[in-house]
Amino acid sequence: MALDIVRLLELTSWRAFDVADTGQVLAGSDESGSTQLVELADGRRTPLTALPGAVTGRYLPGERAVIVQHDTDGDERGQLSLLRLDKPLLRPAQLRDLEPLVRDPDQVHRLLDVLPGRIVYSTNRRNGIDFDVVIRSAVTGEEQVVYDRGGMVMEAAAAPDSHYLALTVPADRPMSDRLIVVNTLPMTEADHVLPLTRRDEPARHFQIDWLPDDSGLIVSTDADRDRTGIARIDPRTGARRWLVTSDEHDLTGWLSPDGSTLLVQANEDGASRLTLHDAATGHLMRVVRLPADGWCAFPLPTPVWSPDSRFVALSFSAPTVPGDVLLVDAATGEYESLTDSAAQLDGQRPVEPTAHRVPTRDDEQLPCAVYCPEAADPELAGSAVLIIHGGPESQAVRSFNPIVQALVAQGHTVLVPNVRGSTGYGKRWYSADDGRKRLESVADLGDLHDWLPTIGLDRKRAALWGGSYGGYMVLAGLAFQPERWAAGVDIVGISSLVTFLENTAAYRRAHREREYGSLAADAGFLREASPLTRVAAIAAPLFVLHGANDPRVPLSEAEQIAAAVRAKGLECELLVYGDEGHGLAKRTNRLDAYPRALAFLARHLRS
Template sequence: MPNNVHMSRDVNLYFGVSLSIKRALSIRSATSPRFGKGKAIYYLSDVTGSMQLWQFDGTRHDVVVPWEGRVSDYRIANDGTIVIATDFNGDEKWRLYIINDDVVVPVSLEGVNYLGAWSPDSRKLAFTSTLDDGQNFNLYVYDRDTNSVVKLADIPGINIVEEWSDVGIFITHYETNLHSTIYWYRDGELKELTKHSGETWSHSPKYLGNGKLLYLTNADWEYVGIAQIDLTTGNWRYVIQLDRDVELFDVWRSYLVFTLNEEGSSGLYYMHMPSGLTHKITIPRGVITSLQYREEKLLFSLSSVNRGHEVYLYQSGVVRQITDSPKFGLALDKIPEPESVWYTSHDGRKIQANIYRPPGEAKGVVVYLHGGPESQDRPEFKPLLVALLMSGLIVAAPNYRGSTGFGKTFVHLDDVEKRWDAIKDVETFARWLMSEGIAKKKPCVIGGSYGGYLTLMSLAMAPEIWACGVEMMGIFNLVTFLERTAPWRRRYREFEYGSLEKHRDILIQLSPSTHVEKITAPLMVIHGANDIRVPVYEAEQLAKRLSELGREVKLIILPDEGHTITKVENRVKVYTEAIKFIMQHIST
């Protein structure tokens, strides 16, 4: 009898842990809210299992249109007409469709299309597309009256239409992921507005009226601020210039609303522009991912590790949550707020990291490496991170050099041959976790995309400190990656990793494929078959080589996913397997 009771408790514990993981991975999100006509609020939600467009009329939430595939973005014309961007099975080949009552009209289905902006009269839609040559996102306009698409301008590289106002179309042109300028298209002429010397990130233009334009820039400064330019003279000045990044902003009449990156968390502010009087709005800790300000109402989405990703409305001094996505019985609020820490890396440089602790007793540590690398780990809702916490694991996430959020200089400290320093940042962090007693035994390491690459390099360059690894959609060979990535991406990635022509030797030395024999820890490899950023060939090479070496490797290829796992059912299945893999090896 005692043995039976003991077995029953073990079984209940096993299924309880498994169920909490599935609850965490099943949690839905709501994001990207926008005001529609009347009282309507639109947003994106994955309640149905993939991101779809939803509407809230003040009383009832409903899907706008049943849609196969993922809706990634949308725009609402002044007359209420909606255009959506969608892909299929995660292939990121965005197609554009207009939704008007019960009529669906295809706008552009070939190439890759970036959604742009409606004309003020709602009759035309500006967008950019690789429709012509498969590489350059040229400027196009769709005319609803003639149901036709016309190319307005050839613009090499990646370009995104940001706004269409009474004075013309404003476009952000990207030289690299961190170097951009703003173009103004008017009356058949394309003009560069934000001419500059040296690397400058200028984007997100918003027309104020009276020949004035606001935009985000880090011209002549370490951090991104808000600037104003006179369209007639070209003279510009900073409106907001601080020692941290402004990330989002919107303007209505004489009021400016903006967010600041405050060591990862978002600070939300509004300012009366004529007087400069500024007020901070109290919000939960997290990351604001979208905002819009109209008629004294502020609509925004906030992602928080212990609240989920939801839509909020700020009006008359009060913040109100508009959506309440299913949490599947998981008490997210039991998760403690993450701790921001700083550690000293191998060369004396201070590196920031976030330490996420589980609600109960810790069973081990996972080092979580963000992607990008032009990105940042922030205290936002990530289903996998929450599932790891609910499994009793501490998640430790370093913002190694090359991360954003710490200034223009810091983000370039990992370029080309300097990438060795970022790899050493991770190793130093793992050793620091053990020296501080946070990790009482060997941690596992996990990462996706660039984080997947860094996971492999960490396993290879310091094999003795890791219990296991989980690599997702990562790079195994920098040379084959650059050769096979989508053609419009290669140039932009070469600025980060190095050129195939000039830096091939460095690329080879910095490739996990060169050091794969040193990887001894058990490894799980996850990849989407439709990945156009990091082709699945990278995962196949990796798994094949490790198998030949007799290493423990488990390969999972998702036939209906791309660079990210977009479908909830796949997320639950695959991440559950990843956590079981980690739990199996972290306790040995």
């Protein structure tokens, strides 16, 4: 049976959220149509939740209970509930079966960490913009606000004795943040909060872990480097000692709870290479063998250690693997696959990409994966579809993408670039589109278009596809390079940087102005760089998808570009889904939208 879009969208993928000492894994499965919690243990799969939308979760340490994070129809206003597992479930839990922990549907709450009997979460309930950090008892409901100094808290990790909390908040520079340690038993206002990094330091700090005795923090960072590495940081002085670094690849590290071992991921052009290192010295101990050339976490959640440091649970995907849960034995580096998503392909093998470096107008080398059809509709042979990832602080990695595979099965050659602004290639590359350099990433699309004939493709039959910031890139390509593109598919994209910042959620505006520029200081440039400003130049047909509850890119962004394109007499189809947010999380909606988008492209790219 040939792969088609319906079959591809119906494939079940798995991801790992948490793992217990016993080897039980709290997993996510989208078999029901949206990601729900399932427990994997001893070869059994026990469905835990059946909520209307996608959920995530963590085990509550020391108890047979799960903290469930959920929202309503993709509105991203996360709510936190408790699901007890000490008695057998007669059926997967619905919302009425969960014990409310943090419920305020008008505000955003995000689970940051779990402790015995307690949770650590962030909330913007104080003013709707800034995120405070709260420690809450899962038993009594007593809460303690431990950080309220403003900003969008990105990560937080509690020290083993719970007296300290390490967290990151946005710094002044784009794609940078401050590392802060909070004394959770405040003595005086002066020593309650200790910043370890400067507001103006152009550096990322992420994946924070405490050493068991609170003597140090293990952090992935690119402070004073182009590539991220793993460092030990003194939580009292901020002094940094590098443990594992590379001049060629971005590295991320996860410390085992006992403080002995580091799991290190090297990002090799969007493929994961995993190794285990001595956490005291950084010395290599063993290599983790993965099932294929793929990516661990697609995109979330990240690898997680069991409390006893014996196992690491991974979310793994590859171009030929929809998504599986792997359990790695830290003592040997060997893995056990707890799921087998590729079995659903019934022997059919999706196409794997080839890696390329595309020369640009300014002598850069633009990373690009190319997926070529093996056999297809001859009328589509030679056509090209460029898929641009969102973010822009993100990366197209070697994971399974049903849209890519469906387009290739139709007969298109699919290019998946990492234009400037993408992560995974060092600080210089992800900073190359900041602020008033925004249109440099759009110009990369022109370089890709110029390169098409070198791999036998027809430049007159090339289209753009992208979501979120990738949707902005689609619209910008059509508006700024109208002679190059034959069609575009925009999914939850930004049509005007000005109206986007004016209308996005207040907490997101404060965060995103660092990357795009501020309404106060940069309104002229933001207007100039907006596709809506140049809509008169658009000459290609457009297909637009959007969720009505999108808190990031408001629906008005889709409505205004669709109206402007239609006013020109061009074809523009707009599909809006009332139970979706920033993207299509529900399979029923994807099955409605994506076949129509593929049919749209096939119609406009036939020879």
